[in-house]
Amino acid sequence: MAAVHQHVESATGQEFAGLARNLFGNIRLDFSAADENKSRMVSAMLGACRLTRLEADRHIVFGDKVTAGPDDPDAIKLIMQTEGSAALTQGGLQAPVSAHALVIYDPRRPYILTNSTSVRQLLLQLPRHALPPAAVERLATPFVPHATQDGMCRILLSLMDSSMHEIDHLDTARRFSVGRTMIELVRSMVGGDAQPARSICNPLDLLLERIKDFVDRNLARPDLTVSVIARRMGCSVRYVYRAFEVECLTPSDYIWDLRLQRAQAQLREAGGYAGEISEIAFALGFSSSAHFSRAFRNRYGASPSQWRKARLS
Incomplete structure (x- = not known):
């Protein structure tokens, strides 16, 4: 029908x-x-x-x-x-x-x-x-x-x-x-x-644009891996890596960098209530609060809670 x-x-x-x-x-x-x-x-x-x-x-x-x-x-x-x-x-x-x-x-x-x-x-x-x-x-x-x-x-x-x-x-x-x-x-x-x-003319440019759009819409997925991206894009894992060569970083680096940038922006607007940092971590695809804290400290030189307190002071 x-x-x-x-x-x-x-x-x-x-x-x-x-x-x-x-x-x-x-x-x-x-x-x-x-x-x-x-x-x-x-x-x-x-x-x-x-x-x-x-x-x-x-x-x-x-x-x-x-x-x-x-x-x-x-x-x-x-x-x-x-x-x-x-x-x-x-x-x-x-x-x-x-x-x-x-x-x-x-x-x-x-x-x-x-x-x-x-x-x-x-x-x-x-x-x-x-x-x-x-x-x-x-x-x-x-x-x-x-x-x-x-x-x-x-x-x-x-x-x-x-x-x-x-x-x-x-x-x-x-x-x-x-x-x-x-x-x-x-x-x-x-x-x-x-x-x-x-x-x-370069199909890799278009592929990179599509990958970034897909990552942006699926950032909360803990299983957002290069294999998942390749399967959705209908191409090989190697082709995904080739698309990111112009960025001088790997697809995984791009995903984690984007997550940390989003986390920093959300912490800047955070209200400071209990459990808020964990909510931000899980909403951005981090597997645990500890994982989020380690990655954030490595990137910004302070834990999420320390960074937020410094911004409020």
Whole structure:
């Protein structure tokens, strides 16, 4: 059944095709002898972008006149395969859509998407005007990123995947920020931007930004380790360490430094009641008051209670 909850739309089974037409325009889905009831879709707006996750049995998508009506969405589309095999035929060319690879295309131009197996896919729609005219012109046929852009593709896949997992917890500002980042990544891959607003050619810079945001939101977790971060970012532990090389410190150093900075700021505003220091310690992910006290003393040369008294005197 189809449903809408807090800017998130979803559909399963026989409602799948109807929601697909609402989101993607005047398309036709042919499941033939496959089981349409295995289909499910979740979709949400991220600022100007729409991000969709779907899984379905084998089927064919015919996009002959996607923008036939005035209310049909007119957007550049990106498809990222996470499971299964598919191929996109457009402009006389066929682009394979293989696992963990992406294809960018202009659905205003007729196309056929053949999902020859059961598939799981992430789909991104971004406004046509978000890309430079020269880049849109190059989408007369499907665009497949060059091997030199593999790092950027992995970052985009990780960002799309993690955004879908956290979509219910992203406020409006974060959704806009994530959508803007996705647009900039696609612009960088497709090219044609004579005056880019901000260069993000190095995927490690984007990864570092995402890690810091994740750490900021999860600082209270005692189990906030490099392994946890790598799993959430969808990359290796080594890649997380590489992202922090520009900072000249390790990920763990960054986490503990941030915790101590927050602790110092909170102690500055502390009221001095019994147990307050312990509350601050546990709220910032320290395993015990003793652990907090040792780390604080090593950093600031005084225990938390001594430091607070000195500030009040």
